[in-house]
Amino acid sequence: MDENYKCSKVPTTTKADNELESTKQEMTGVREENTRLKNLLQQVEKDYKALQVQFMDMSRKEYSDKNRSSIFPVNGWSNSDYSNDRDQDLVSLSLGTNIHAKTKKENVLAKPTCERDSTELGLGCSSESSKTDDGPTSPGKILGPEIREVPKTSRDDEICQTSVKRARVCVRARCETPTMNDGCQWRKYGQKTAKGNPCPRAYYRCTVSPSCPVRKQVQRCMADMSILITTYEGTHDHPIPISGTAMASTTSAAASMLLSGPTASPPLNPYGPPPVPPYSTVTLDLTTEPSATRGGFSLHSSPPSQQNPTFPATGLSFSPVEPNTGSSVWGVSGGGFSFDLPEKSAHEQKYVSYLEKLSQSSSQQALTETLTRAISSDPSFQSVLAAVVSTMAAAKGGEGGK
DNA sequence: CGGCTTTGACCGGCGC
DNA sequence: GCGCCGGTCAAAGCCG
Numbered sequence: 001m002d003e004n005y006k007c008s009k010v011p012t013t014t015k016a017d018n019e020l021e022s023t024k025q026e027m028t029g030v031r032e033e034n035t036r037l038k039n040l041l042q043q044v045e046k047d048y049k050a051l052q053v054q055f056m057d058m059s060r061k062e063y064s065d066k067n068r069s070s071i072f073p074v075n076g077w078s079n080s081d082y083s084n085d086r087d088q089d090l091v092s093l094s095l096g097t098n099i100h101a102k103t104k105k106e107n108v109l110a111k112p113t114c115e116r117d118s119t120e121l122g123l124g125c126s127s128e129s130s131k132t133d134d135g136p137t138s139p140g141k142i143l144g145p146e147i148r149e150v151p152k153t154s155r156d157d158e159i160c161q162t163s164v165k166r167a168r169v170c171v172r173a174r175c176e177t178p179t180m181n182d183g184c185q186w187r188k189y190g191q192k193t194a195k196g197n198p199c200p201r202a203y204y205r206c207t208v209s210p211s212c213p214v215r216k217q218v219q220r221c222m223a224d225m226s227i228l229i230t231t232y233e234g235t236h237d238h239p240i241p242i243s244g245t246a247m248a249s250t251t252s253a254a255a256s257m258l259l260s261g262p263t264a265s266p267p268l269n270p271y272g273p274p275p276v277p278p279y280s281t282v283t284l285d286l287t288t289e290p291s292a293t294r295g296g297f298s299l300h301s302s303p304p305s306q307q308n309p310t311f312p313a314t315g316l317s318f319s320p321v322e323p324n325t326g327s328s329v330w331g332v333s334g335g336g337f338s339f340d341l342p343e344k345s346a347h348e349q350k351y352v353s354y355l356e357k358l359s360q361s362s363s364q365q366a367l368t369e370t371l372t373r374a375i376s377s378d379p380s381f382q383s384v385l386a387a388v389v390s391t392m393a394a395a396k397g398g399e400g401g402k
Numbered sequence: 403c404g405g406c407t408t409t410g411a412c413c414g415g416c417g418c
Numbered sequence: 419g420c421g422c423c424g425g426t427c428a429a430a431g432c433c434g
C-alpha cells in the first residue's frame with residue numbers, strides 16, 4: 001500500500017539505478033502488504049478454528065446437560081437461546097457465487113422434523129470444491145450427538161412440526177448447477193411446482209444416515225434464476241463431512257441467533273422457502289455481485305415481510321427476519337465496510353461487532369478493498385468468512401454475550 | 403441389481 | 419364444507 005513509486009526522471013546513468021530503486025521499494029511495499037494479508041488471513045483462520053472447536057465443545061457440553069428433553073443443535077445453541085422460543089424459526093443463508101456442486105448432492109437442510117422437541121439445525125454445508133464426496137464414509141465431525149428415534153412417518157412429522165418449534169435455514173447461493181454440494185448425500189423424494197413460481201421445488205432427504213431426519217428444499221429464485229435457494233430443516237444425526245462443517249456452523253449459528261431472538265417471524269421469501277408458519281428469518285446473503293456493491297459490509301434491516309425475491313444480493317449477509325421487528329440483512333459486498341443499522345437487536349449486534357472488528361483490523365483502505373474484493377470474488381472465502389462470522393456470533397451469544 | 407429420479411396420487415392444513 | 423396448496427409417498431423407470 002505504501003506505494004511510493006517514485007520514478008525520478010533523472011536521465012543518464014542514474015536513471016537505471018532509480019528505476020531499480022523504485023522497483024525495490026514497490027516490491028517491498030507489495031511484500032509488506034502481502035505479509036499483512038497473510039497475517040490477517042491466518043488470524044481469521046486461527047480464530048475460526050479456535051472458535052469452531054470451542055463452539056463444538058460448548059455445544060456438546062450443553063447438549064449433554066440438557067439432553068433429556070430437548071435436542072440442541074449440535075453446533076452450539078446456547079440453552080438460553082434455545083429455550084427462549086420454541087416457535088419455528090427460519091434462517092436463511094445465501095452463499096454467493098457458485099459453490100461448486102460437483103455431484104448431485106446438494107445442500108443440506110436440516111429439519112428437525114419431529115423430534116420431539118428440538119429444533120435445531122445441524123447443517124452440513126458445502127464448502128466448495130473439494131469435498132469430493134461426502135458420503136457417509138467420510139464424516140468429518142459429528143454435529144449432533146442426539147439420537148433421534150427414527151422417523152416417524154412424514155405425517156407424524158408434520159404434526160409434530162406444527163406444534164413444535166423448528167428452525168429452518170435458507171441458503172441463497174449463486175449456483176449454476178442444479179444443486180450445491182454441501183457435503184452430504186441427498187436423495188430426491190419429490191418435486192412440486194409452487195404456485196406463483198414457475199420454478200419447481202425439489203425435495204431432498206439426507207441419505208447419509210437412514211435415520212437422518214434432515215430434509216431440504218431446493219428451488220431457483222424466480223427473480224434470478226442463477227440463484228439457488230436451499231432450505232434446510234432438521235439436524236443431522238450422523239457425522240458430517242469436514243467439508244460441510246463450515247456451512248453447518250454458519251447455518252447453525254444463524255439459526256441460533258435467530259432462536260435467541262424474541263420470536264418467530266413471518267414466512268420468508270416467497271420464491272424460496274416454502275411458506276411456513278411464522279418463523280424468524282435470518283438471511284445470509286452471499287449472492288455477491290461485486291460490481292454492484294458499494295463496497296464493504298453492510299448491515300441493513302428490511303421490512304418484516306421480506307418475502308420479496310429481491311434480497312439484497314450483496315455479498316455476505318445475514319438477514320434475520322424477526323417477527324416483531326422485521327427482518328434485517330447483513331450484507332457484504334466489495335469495498336469498504338459500512339453499516340446501516342437502524343435498530344439492531346442483540347444478536348444482530350453480535351455480527352456487527354464482529355464486522356466492525358474485522359474492519360478495524362484492516363484499517364487501511366487498500367487492504368480493505370483487497371479483502372472485500374477477495375471475499376466477493378471467492379465463494380470459498382465467503383463460506384469461510386460466513387462461518388467465522390456466524391461462529392463468533394454464536395460463541396458470543398452462547399457465553400452470555402461476553 | 404441396487405440406488406436414484408420422476409411423477410401422479412394422497413393427505414392434511416388452511417382459507418373462504 | 420369445499421377447494422386449494424404444500425409436502426410426502428410410492429410405483430415405475432432409468433442408470434451405472
